[in-house]
Amino acid sequence: xxxxxxxxxxxxxxxxxxxxxxxxxxxxxxxxxxxxxxxxxxxxxxxxxxxxxxxxxxxxxxxxxxxxxxxxxxxxxxxxxxxxxxxxxxxxxxxxxxxxxxxxxxxxxxxxxxxxxxxxxxxxxxxxxxxxxxxxxxxxxxxxxxxxxxxxxxxxxxxxxxxxxxxxxxxxxxxxxxxxxxxxxxxxxxxxxxxxxxxxxxxxxxxx
Amino acid sequence: xxxxxxxxxxxxxxxxxxxxxxxxxxxxxxxxxxxxxxxxxxxxxxxxxxxxxxxxxxxxxxxxxxxxxxxxxxxxxxxxxxxxxxxxxxxxxxxxxxxxxxxxxxxxxxxxxxxxxxxxxxxxxxxxxxxxxxxxxxxxxxxxxxxxxxxxxxxxxxxxxxxxxxxxxxxxxxxxxxxxxxxxxxxxxxxxxxxxxxxxxxxxxxxxxxxxxxxxxxxxxxxxxxxxxxxxxxxxxxxxxxxxxxxxxxxxxxxxxxxxxxxxxxxxxxxxxxxxxxxxxxxxxxxxxxxxxxxxxxxxxxxxxxxxxxxxxxxxxxxxxxxxxxxxxxxxxxxxxxxxxxxxxxxxxxxxxxxxxxxxxxxxxxxxxxxxxxxxxxxxxxxxxxxxxxxxxxxxxxxxxxxxxxxxxxxxxxxxxxxxxxxxxx
Numbered sequence: 276x277x278x279x280x281x282x283x284x285x286x287x288x289x290x291x292x293x294x295x296x297x298x299x300x301x302x303x304x305x306x307x308x309x310x311x312x313x314x315x316x317x318x319x320x321x322x323x324x325x326x327x328x329x330x331x332x333x334x335x336x337x338x339x340x341x342x343x344x345x346x347x348x349x350x351x352x353x354x355x356x357x358x359x360x361x362x363x364x365x366x367x368x369x370x371x372x373x374x375x376x377x378x379x380x381x382x383x384x385x386x387x388x389x390x391x392x393x394x395x396x397x398x399x400x401x402x403x404x405x406x407x408x409x410x411x412x413x414x415x416x417x418x419x420x421x422x423x424x425x426x427x428x429x430x431x432x433x434x435x436x437x438x439x440x441x442x443x444x445x446x447x448x449x450x451x452x453x454x455x456x457x458x459x460x461x462x463x464x465x466x467x468x469x470x471x472x473x474x475x476x477x478x479x480x481x482x483x
Numbered sequence: 484x485x486x487x488x489x490x491x492x493x494x495x496x497x498x499x500x501x502x503x504x505x506x507x508x509x510x511x512x513x514x515x516x517x518x519x520x521x522x523x524x525x526x527x528x529x530x531x532x533x534x535x536x537x538x539x540x541x542x543x544x545x546x547x548x549x550x551x552x553x554x555x556x557x558x559x560x561x562x563x564x565x566x567x568x569x570x571x572x573x574x575x576x577x578x579x580x581x582x583x584x585x586x587x588x589x590x591x592x593x594x595x596x597x598x599x600x601x602x603x604x605x606x607x608x609x610x611x612x613x614x615x616x617x618x619x620x621x622x623x624x625x626x627x628x629x630x631x632x633x634x635x636x637x638x639x640x641x642x643x644x645x646x647x648x649x650x651x652x653x654x655x656x657x658x659x660x661x662x663x664x665x666x667x668x669x670x671x672x673x674x675x676x677x678x679x680x681x682x683x684x685x686x687x688x689x690x691x692x693x694x695x696x697x698x699x700x701x702x703x704x705x706x707x708x709x710x711x712x713x714x715x716x717x718x719x720x721x722x723x724x725x726x727x728x729x730x731x732x733x734x735x736x737x738x739x740x741x742x743x744x745x746x747x748x749x750x751x752x753x754x755x756x757x758x759x760x761x762x763x764x765x766x767x768x769x770x771x772x773x774x775x776x777x778x779x780x781x782x783x784x785x786x787x788x789x790x791x792x793x794x795x796x797x798x799x800x801x802x803x804x805x806x807x808x809x810x811x812x813x814x815x816x817x818x819x820x821x822x823x824x825x826x827x828x829x830x831x832x833x834x835x836x837x838x839x840x841x842x843x844x845x846x847x848x849x850x851x852x853x854x855x856x857x858x859x860x861x862x863x864x865x866x867x868x869x870x871x872x873x874x875x876x877x878x879x880x881x882x883x884x885x886x887x888x889x890x891x892x893x894x895x896x897x898x899x900x901x902x903x904x905x906x907x908x909x
Contacts, residue, residue, distance in 0.1 A: 292638050294559070294602065295678060297660035301643055305609070326660075339662040339818075340643035342609050354610075358571050359762065359808040360722055360794050365902040396646065396812055397571040398610055401721035401794065402728050405903065411612040418904045439581065440613040450612045453619075454641045462620030465613065467500045472578040474728030475718075476496055478744050479487040 277310060277317060286325060289456065296326050300336050302455045304343050309451035313344040342454075349384050349391035351429040352447050354408040355422070358397040365405040365418065370394050372419035377426060389430045402471035403438070410450035412437035415469060440465050485736040487744065488707060488715045490695050491688065492731045495582040501617050503624040506585035512630055514694035515592040526597040530693065532701035534713030539565055539649075539686030540760065540789045542712075542778040545693075551673035552598045552681045560600040561682040562591060563658065563672075564690050566607040566618075567642055567649040570761035571812060572792030575717040576687040578729060580607070580614050583691075584621035588630065588637065590690035593697055595635045598683050602636050605687075606654050609642040646816035650864045651684040653818065664820045665864035688717060708734035712777030712788075722757070722795035723749040723901075735780065738793060739772040752797035756880065760789020762809045763869025765876035766802075786876070801896035802881045803888055806873045807835040813870035824867030827858040831874065838885060841893035848878060848885055 278286075286306060290299045300322060307318030314337045323330045337343045355370040356362075373392055377385055384391040400406045403415035407422050414425060415438040428435045434444040441461040445453070453459055489495075499505045506512070518526050531546030552560055564587065568576040580587065591603045607615060618639050625631045640658055647653045648663040655677050657663035676682020692714065696704050704714045712734035718741060721727045725746040732741070738757065748754050756766045759776060765786040767774065774784045781788040796805060814828040834851055837843045855871035862868075878885060887895055899905055 295659070298640070298658055300660040301657070302641060304643065305641060335662055336660065340609075340645050342642075342644035357808070358812055359805045360572060360796075362808055363796065363800050363805060363898075363901045364722070365904055367898065368902055368904075395610070396815070397569060397573070399568045399574045399577040399608070401572050401574045401792070402719060403574075404721060404727070408610065411610045413611075413613070416903075437613070441616070445612075453612050453615055454609050454643075456615075456619060456639065456641065458619060458623065459616070462613075462616040463499075463502070467498060468495045468578055468582045471726075471728035472492075472582065473496050474726055474745065475487050475730035475732070476489045476492050478730075479489050 278321065282310060285457065290325065292456070297328065300326065300333060301340070304337055305451050305455035308344065309448050309455055309457075312347050312448055347384065347388070348447055350389050350446050351409050351434060351444065352391045352393065353426060353429075354393050354395035354398070354411075356396070356398055356404070356406045356408070357394040360401050361397070361405045369405055369407065369417055369419050369422045373422055373426060376423045385430065387430065389432075390426050403469060409434070409437070409444055410447050411454070412440035412444060412450070414438055437465070439469050484743075485732055485740050487730055487732050489731045490715050491579060491583070491586065491691055491717060492729060495578070500582045501584055501621065503585055503621065503628060506583065510698065511585055511694075512589055512628075514697040515589045515630065518593040518596055518697050523597050523599055526593065526697070529701050530597070530696060533696045533704040534701075534708070534711075535689065535692055535696060535704065536712065536778065537686055538688035538692070538716060538790070540570070540763075540787070542788060545685060545689050548673065548685070549594065549598050549683055551671070552683060553674070554599060556681070559602065559678070559680050560598050561677040561680055562594050562598060562600045562603040563655065563677060563682055563684045564591060564603065564605040564687055565649060565651065565654060565684055566605050566687045567654060568687070569608055569646045569649050570763060570790050570792065571809060572719065572721060572758055572761045572794040573790040574719045574721065574792070575729060575790065577611055577614055579687060579691060579717070580618055584618045585625065586691045586694055587687055588621055588625045590693040591637055592630060592635050593693050594683065594685065594690055600683075601634065602638075604638050604640050604658060604677070606640045606642060606648065606658055609644055615639070615641055645818075646812075647818045647864075647866060650866065653864065654684065655682065662818070664818045667863055709775060709777045709779070711779055716791055718776065718791045718793055720745060720793045720795065723752060723797035723800070724795050725749060734777040735775040737773050737775060741793065748795065749797055752799065755796050755798045755800055756802060756877070757796060758792060758794045759786050761792040762794070762812070763865070763872050764789040765872045766880065768880050797901075799896065799900040801894055801898075802877050802884050803835070803839045804894060804896070804898070806877045807832070807839050809873045810835050810870060813866065817866060821862035821867065823858045823861040824870070827854055827867060828870050830854055831870065835874075838888055839894055841888050841891060843889055845886065845889065848882070852878060
């Protein structure tokens with residue numbers, strides 16, 4: 276059993292957030308990823324048992340959403356936006372560069388288990404293109420070289436901090452816990468907004 | 484010249500803008516106090532009078548949507564905020580929640596009072612860890628301060644990577660713990676939404692606009708914008724421009740004005756095509772620089788205001804490549820429920836890949852348009868409709884460029900020229 280009594284208490288509190296228990300499937304799946312790193316059979320069975328559902332019902336949900344992984348990803352999961360705007364502005368080159376640099380394909384993990392790579396869709400940061408995400412934290416305005424440096428820092432065990440995020444990059448499992456709704460006390464870290472977010476405000480204050 | 488008017492974004496430049504202290508310092512939670520003393524119907528009327536329309540894409544009048552919730556029905560009512568921002572090009576709600584999550588919470592409190600709901604949910608996309616942190620911390624702080632928990636419970640629900648969940652009925656299915664697949668309407672969410680109960684689903688920016696409307700009045704909001712598109716909104720400028728970013732302006736500003744204010748197209752280049760409201764809205768060209776960016780103006784010019792996501796592409800960009808990539812996105816994100824969208828987007832990708840690689844024929848262009856005709860309006864939701872927009876509009880404006888791929892036997896563009904780091908040895 277991979278889950279402690281404390282884990283079960285947390286899972287129970289997640290279920291109690293909702294008027295109807297089934298609504299808690301998604302945060303519970305994020306929680307399973309925070310403990311195991313991906314969604315495994317035991318996690319599916321546990322959620323099914325807690326919610327009095329068939330395992331097939333839980334699997335059906337888990338397999339629909341791309342953030343739920345069926346196998347281990349790296350300690351740092353890197354997503355390169357290759358939707359049109361980021362792709363055109365350099366995302367395609369960054370993704371190709373990282374594949375070659377890490378020696379992995381899309382959805383691949385480095386042999387040391389440190390970094391996995393995935394091409395992702397638009398991540399709502401187009402004014403910071405080209406964008407790279409790591410454990411779903413923002414790394415803005417990337418180049419091929421800066422992205423290579425970023426993954427190198429991860430493999431050396433000292434990842435660069437996100438551009439708009441906490442003071443240091445948390446691991447995949449730790450990020451999954453945040454997505455399950457568990458407060459890691461880092462909400463106050465990092466900037467409130469990057470320069471592009473503030474550009475209109477700045478121009479307005481200059482009286483234009 | 485239209486002036487920028489920061490309302491939602493007014494205090495984003497303060498270092499601690501996301502804290503409850505900063506929000507309260509600027510009069511935060513006074514609007515909800517005021518609203519709670521008002522009759523709920525009066526709140527709905529005020530929002531109706533303000534002219535606020537949905538900022539998530541459809542532009543439906545917010546107050547009218549609230550007014551559809553049946554009253555005295557002895558049923559639970561729900562408010563659901565759509566924070567699943569994922570339409571390509573759209574990047575306004577994410578910085579808003581990063582810099583000021585409390586304005587959304589206060590908007591939720593007011594909206595719940597108006598529609599007589601005790602429970603609200605914010606459905607946020609899962610790929611934004613730090614925004615989830617900020618939002619959850621803000622909710623925790625609002626509970627501690629007594630703004631939440633005294634009549635309104637608010638839960639942040641984190642998605643897991645599915646564009647389709649930005650569609651309101653797919654979002655509701657997802658929130659109920661199912662695969663995110665759209666429902667047939669009617670019944671609309673106002674009658675049978677979350678848990679088959681009357682539900683209002685609003686975009687982040689719509690709900691976040693409400694506190695200022697309550698605080699300053701409907702007349703103040705009405706005084707900005709155009710005849711049928713009132714108030715201010717966030718325009719998101721991205722792509723081949725010197726200075727991308729967020730620009731809050733009265734509805735009706737033009738792209739030419741935004742470019743003049745922000746510093747224009749990438750130096751040494753010219754505007755080729757752009758989206759007014761994300762990739763699901765038909766593309767525009769240089770000819771549309773003076774189109775008023777309000778609901779009516781954009782619609783009259785053949786597109787949609789959508790999410791006001793202005794993605795700018797200069798002359799180095801291959802339109803076929805751009806459209807292929809968007810189409811691959813729609814194929815990937817199609818939930819698979821409706822055949823025209825599931826099968827149609829798959830075929831669109833096959834044909835566009837051939838065309839981009841120079842292996843297509845002119846007959847393929849006709850086939851693309853025929854497929855689009857068979858997808859548009861034939862599925863439960865608008866995802867398939869959105870997939871046809873870039874294709875039909877790009878063939879309308881850039882047919883010659885498609886033909887050039889055929890005659891050239893491949894793409895005539897150098898992809899390096901369109902990157903930001905061209906010439907940087909990257």
